[in-house]
Amino acid sequence: MAPLAIQEPPWAELGAVKLRTVRDCFSERCYRRSSVQALGWLAIDLALYAAAMAGVVSSGHPVAQLAFGVIGGCAVAFLFV
Numbered sequence: 001m002a003p004l005a006i007q008e009p010p011w012a013e014l015g016a017v018k019l020r021t022v023r024d025c026f027s028e029r030c031y032r033r034s035s036v037q038a039l040g041w042l043a044i045d046l047a048l049y050a051a052a053m054a055g056v057v058s059s060g061h062p063v064a065q066l067a068f069g070v071i072g073g074c075a076v077a078f079l080f081v
Contacts, residue, residue: 042079049075 052075055068 045075045078048078
């Protein structure tokens with residue numbers, strides 16, 4: 001029986017890749033900040049949260065209220081990202 005050869009993990013060659021090389025792959029547009037875009041995403045997140053809370057209040061079924069509550073919780077998490 002032949003001895004097993006020790007193989008390097010597949011990610012071993014990534015150690016030589018520098019962060020600057022990775023950052024250069026992205027376009028400059030990714031690094032620009034836009035107030036209009038940020039306010040647009042805020043509006044979408046707030047609308048999602050408001051719709052979820054309206055679903056919690058208007059729904060009579062406990063499972064639906066739970067589902068709307070989870071969606072509302074995700075919307076709150078989106079506000080912090």
